[in-house]
Amino acid sequence: IGCEDGSVKIFQVVPGGIQFERNLDRRKGRVLCLSWHPSGTHIVAGSIDFFRVIDVTSGQTVQRIMVNHQAEKAKRECVVWAIALLSSGTVVSADSFGRVQFWHWEQGTLAESHTISTSAALSLAVSEKEDSIVVGTSTGATYQLQLLPVRLGGLEKRWVRTKPFQFHSHDVRAVAHSPTALISGGLDAQLVIRPLMEKVQKKGYDAVLRKFTFPHRRLVSCARKARLLLFQFSQYLELWRLGSTEETGKDGEVLPLCQMPEHLVQLKSKGPEHIYCSCVSPCGTWVGYSTASRFQLYRVRCDGDGVSLRKVPKVPKLLPPAYQLQFSADSESLFAASARGSVHVFQLLEPGGCKHLHTLQPPSGCSEAVYLLAPSADGHWLAAVSGDWAIHIYNLKCFKHHCVVPTYDCAVSALAIHPSTNNLVIAYSDQQLVEFSIPEKQYTSWSRAVQSRGLHRTWLERDSPITHITFNPKNPAHILLHDTYLLCILDKSLPLPDDSALLMNQSALKQLPETARKRQLHAFKICKKFQPLLFMDLLDENCLVVVERPIMDFKTQLPLPVQQKKFGT
């Protein structure tokens, strides 16, 4: 760990934590970036105007190189924002002058210097083979540098700036280099995966540019019965009461509200920690959240107009805290997903108490934390997904492990248990959908049919994974799914579309006559009206709540991007 005071501290990673080992040679000047030599013998630390190479075993600084001797006239300080130490002993530095420089640290000489941008170069990452580097700059552009032979078949190689990409509007703070893609994350709250086409062997999920704006997690929870919505922000929670209407209207009409939506309460978390997960109970009287170190539970009371929030005392301490919180359907118990595959079950007591009831654990043991939970509506079952993508199903009546869903080689992005049939519907990140019958401990026939038939190509090529699944109590054949860009009603009673059919056929269907429409119908009914879609849930039989977060809302909160002259303006 590099510190502001110029020291570099070495910690040992021990099971269950880290342990301070020793201080390396301390010099004046903030340490802004660090990089290990692949063999672990040296550390290079970047500061303002210089970087230094530290021998790990002796703790001594073995080389100190000034980076701004060329630009000294400018009298500006040159901040080394990112640094990398290659196995060949070459130090790559990215500085605030927009330069990427290659140094032989042993001789202290500059091998190559590439001015890639007029603004600062902020981040860099080296590929595993050390033949390619990706650099992020404060203009939002990322550049690739490649080590290419100067002559065909010759041994001499040189770094050449090759591909520029401009996907961000603001600083690119972090970059990563995977074997087949360049990954960059910026201040504009976007994560971009840019595939390297020459490294991708076949067309597939990897070969397409991916852009992510929202985390693939549920940030909104809904109290169905109380018609409350809980929004999770990084430092606080907001509880809103939904408005309602008594009128009905045609498709596309905006109905007048008889009761306006109401901001009930804002709950700020203490300390600098970000809120990791949150949940509101279906009855709307309990709110729980967890940060990286603490787990809190609150009791919400709505007396007429006033809303009071009371912290539940003596909440059992969880170590480590919860990764996912979920209230049971009857709001009588709370499930907290925890490390090592365990799920803690708490009993909620009136008028404001909480008791640890049981800890569920997979029989074979698990090293990964649970990150998704799904209780059944009848309170009988609980499905938990851990980081190794295994789905364990527990019987809540006897707190016993029931079964394991056959493991699929992909992350689970959402799952839910059907209220009437107790079928578990699972959405994977590769867009596959699976239905698993908990009582029968096997896939349902519909699920097998889907697997044999395969899903529509357009569906499989979508960008963002399904983040939430819910059901229509009126029609058990309906499954409601949504991701960031679409909301979909999956009707199991209808045939699956084949690749030749149009997946998004709602508008086309409207124009067809009744008989033709019947023939064209298929299982997927997709609505793309709300984008980007954060949350969707069915409140009751004829009321659906959809949460949309316009990108412009937070784009306007961002600082101004670096001014750039654009030709023709």
Next chain:
Amino acid sequence: YLLCASGDFVKVYSVSTEETLSLMGGHADLVTGIQLNPHNHMQLYSSSLDGTIKLWDFMDGIPIKTFSVGSKLLALYTLTSAEDSVFVVIPKKGERDTFQLVSVKLTKGAGQDLESKEVSVVLDGVGASMKHIAFGREGAYVVSVKDVNLQVYFFKRKLLNRFSLSKIKTKGGDNHFSCVVCHPTEDCIATGHADGKIRLWRNFHHKKEYTYSTLHWHHDIVMDLAFSVEGTRLLSGGVESVLVQWHNESSCQKDFLPRLGAPIEYISMSSDGALCCTLHTDNRITIINSNLRFSRSIQGLIKSRDVKTGLVVDPRTKALVLNGEPGHLQFYSLQSDQQLFSLDIVQRQYIHEAGLKQSDLVKVAFSARGTWLATVEESEEVADPELQLKLWFYHEEAQSFVLNTRINTPHDNHITDMCFRDMDELGDDSLILVTAGRDCVFKVWVMVEDSDPEAQQSVSWSCDFVGSYHNYQATNCCFSEDGSLLAVSFEETVTVWDSLTWDLKCTFCHPPGNIRKICFGRLTCSKYLIGATDYGFLCCWNLLTCALEWSAHLNVVVLQPDPLSEHIAAVSWLSKESSLFVFKPNEPRPIYIQKNLCKEKILLATFVPRDEPETISSEKYLWLRKSQLFFLTDTQELMTLSTKALEERLTPSSKQLAVEESLPVTPFSLLLGKHRRQQAQEDTDLGKPVVLTKQEQASPAVKELLHTPAHVLPSASFLCTIFINSLLISKENKSAEEVADEVEMESEKAEDDSDEEDVTAMEQEDTSHMELLGEMTCKLSKSQEKELRRIRKMDYSWISAF
């Protein structure tokens, strides 16, 4: 030396003096490519559309060998590694617009004319332009670009890689390749694109893991690229007329050399890297230092986008005046093939951008003694032109024209014609300017004394009279020789006005058809008025009887009176050829006819007075005694009629040709080769025929003198004689050499000329249109040689003066 292909010739310029040192002719068609012999830097290969490759000794201008290949050669490349073969681009047999790169084995033989039919195809489907192929480092590979495809062929591995860019114009960009060059020492290819991007390709021996980086500064097509000798710098140029220098292939480090005057067409680096030169679309070569400083330029007649002003002769300098750079008026000396100066009329920054409405000069008129100059400029908008009439006074001290009066919107619509009243004897007081406009009026402008004592100038111009006729558009105006009558044509009618009272005297009409040109007769024929109509009639009216004297059926496009004689030249345009008729207004029979003057349409013509009357023995050229006739064709070639053909300078066996194209004045209008494109089936782009070599020439005595330290030198008086002697000796040597050259050249000429048809034999009193002349190949050679001779003469005079 700077070598450049110009039409059928290769010109050798001196880099230090800009002079044309020698001119090598011998190709029967356009020279498409020139390359130095990689094994002997005093030798030059040139290829031509006539299917031959010639090897020259360019120092002496002697052809050493001629290899005939058989098909049209569109570009030429040489390689150091290829011992006795060169690479040429030829059209593929049986397919139109498909070209292939082939290597031609140059047969070794004793004779001068050799056949080299040993051809092997290297690449198929290449672009026809010289810029579309480049050879890589040490000739290891060859790159060709066409449309959006790039192909690289490795000679050793016999591997062909193809890469293509997406055809879709993303973000308004156009991915089409425009040019390609290779790095001299590394495996790197630079390509220019139609959207102004430059891509640097590397790793192109991998089919998949190739990579490129992009440099983008140009906003329009990158016309040419050049690497410096060591490859650290890349020069690019385009329509912006800015030369951009990129350092180390980085997009952040670049230098600019702006305001080069005209779009850059080609860039070439000298082999020692000290100089580079750019070739511009307006017929100019700019030589630029290695530190990107403008060094000098070689220019002849500037090619402007459109010669709207017509050919006007400056009475003072006898220079030809016409549109030059945008918004400028160029004064071009016919005698020295040089631009005397360029007058900025519009005085506005010219911005190169498609679709932008620019102001340009459309009309120019000089007063009789050249003291006043009237110019009209208008913006390109059709509906509402922004007109400005400017009057310039020649300032003796400044030796330049000074703006006297600026009149905004002199007419409400385009000005169609403008003339001064030419009266030499009466002085400036009688000076009258008449402008005819499409707004149905003509206006008379006179000089008035400025009443304001504060004013800096004593006179200014103002409108005196506005005349109109039945609300017809005024199309032409012209004064009679004595200045008493003004003829103004209004569509179908010619009106004659008294210039003192501005009364309408009479009208003439020859329906149908609008009047295209009018002019008065001169000297003995001043009672006649000549008019040409749209429907192909040439009419001559007698002003005394107010009746039609004669008329002839002739589609006249140019009607030009000789200011010094009564002759009038008319150029007709019929069935794709221009013919010249010279006549006197008092007799309906032409005194001279030259059919099939040239294939291009002649747009303008003018008589330029000779300094001294030429003694012409032949009867039929008597009309050329006092002045010379120059033509400008629609491809902006300047031509003249020459009587010099009668000079028996060449060997008697050679046949004479009456009409010669004068020196095509501008090496580059020819180089751009636009006029050839109409003739040639293929759309051929000319090669980049610029090669630079440098040679120091200094007499050993002078060298010794300069290199000896001053303190050991003997006295100056002693040295003086040695110095002078050394110069005298060198002169003798030089002249002897040159005489030898001349003889050689002449014998050459004789050979070439002998196989031409005898064109002069034709009889020209017959007026029938049906006479067919033999196909006349463009003969520039003799006039070129004249030019050469003159340069030599000048050279001598300089030495003797010294």
